[in-house]
Amino acid sequence: MxxxxxxxxxxxxxxxxxxxxxxxxxxxxxxxxxxxxxxxxxxxxxxxxxxxxxxxxxxxxxxxxxxxxxxxxxxxxxxxxxxxxxxxxxxxxxxxxNKPIELLDGVEEVLQNLQPNYKIILATKGDLLDQERKLEKSNLAQYFHHIEVMTDKKAADYQKLIKHLDIDSSQFLMIGNSLKSDVLPVLEIGASAIHVPFHTTWIHEEVSESDTSDKNFHTVLNIKEVLPFF
CATH class of the missing domain: 1.10.150.240 (Putative phosphatase; domain 2)
Structure with missing residues (x-):
């Protein structure tokens, strides 16, 4: 797909x-x-x-x-x-x-399967030092070609990232738990997205059904379910 x-x-x-x-x-x-x-x-x-x-x-x-x-x-x-x-x-x-890093089920398996055929990057927002610390604790850094800690995740921010990667937006796919930050702005610039919901969401990240009703993206229940798409 x-x-x-x-x-x-x-x-x-x-x-x-x-x-x-x-x-x-x-x-x-x-x-x-x-x-x-x-x-x-x-x-x-x-x-x-x-x-x-x-x-x-x-x-x-x-x-x-x-x-x-x-x-x-x-x-x-x-x-x-x-x-x-x-x-x-x-x-x-x-x-x-100082919380320990608790990887979600299937994460490393997915990264291992996708890394040989795609350029895998981490695109997250938050505090740079904290995110770098968590990535180091996770032991996942080996799978990522590029790490991008973004101040925000709006369409313009993704445009800058794609320009930096020197690709067309149609060649970019985002996988994340937030419809507001990981899916809708990515679709807005003509890229693709897969939504992997988490059981709790910060109210600031919530969106209404009308915001997503006519949008073309996939939702999976577990991150391992993204593998059949590739």
């Missing part, structure tokens, strides 16, 4: 290894720390608002998430938060950064 493809790009977080689960755990821990000031639901909502407000400044990743938690804690406590709570928030972030 993808005879013209020369480059296959993989998203990293929640496509190759577990990531979003740790953010959900951190949000629950944060809500407990702030329980004397607000309900868990309100804390969750206010943290999300703070994260979105700060995306342009901090970008994606754990470090920006920690800064947003601190800012949110200060605001919800009317700037009366105990410094010990700030320390606890920093500790949440450090624990996230």
């Amino acid at each position: 993808h005879k013209n493809i020369k480059v296959i790009a993989f998203d990293a977080d929640d496509t190759l290894w577990v990531n979003e689960t740790y953010f959900r755990e951190a949000e629950l821990a944060f809500a407990k720390l702030l329980a004397k000031y607000e309900t868990a639901n309100t804390i969750d909502q206010e943290l999300f608002k703070t994260e979105i407000r700060n995306l342009e400044l901090y970008g994606y990743g754990i470090k920006g998430f920690v800064l947003s938690m601190i800012e949110c804690a200060l605001e919800l406590s009317n700037y009366k938060i105990n410094p010990k709570v700030i320390q606890d928030i920093l500790e949440i972030g450090k624990q996230m950064l």
Whole structure:
């Protein structure tokens, strides 16, 4: 089905290894720390608002998430938060950064099968140092010809990547868990995409059914199911 493809790009977080689960755990821990000031639901909502407000400044990743938690804690406590709570928030972030890498089922098998016939690259967004650390811990670096840590994943960002790879957009295929970041902007520039859903998605990455209703892409339940397409 993808005879013209020369480059296959993989998203990293929640496509190759577990990531979003740790953010959900951190949000629950944060809500407990702030329980004397607000309900868990309100804390969750206010943290999300703070994260979105700060995306342009901090970008994606754990470090920006920690800064947003601190800012949110200060605001919800009317700037009366105990410094010990700030320390606890920093500790949440450090624990996230030190999480072991849990590869998703079938990832290495897929990379092993595709590498001999395609140029395989990693195209992910987030903090550069953190993503490099996770890739090293994953022991998957050997499969990738090129590593691209992107500040965002919009159509223009993919255009820049494809230009850098010196290929036509029709020769590029993206595999990832996010419809918003890994599928729709790729289709917009005339490239191909395969969606591999993860069981939890950050609300900022969610899209409506109408956004995908007329789009031509494949969805598989497990990353191993991409192999018959090649």
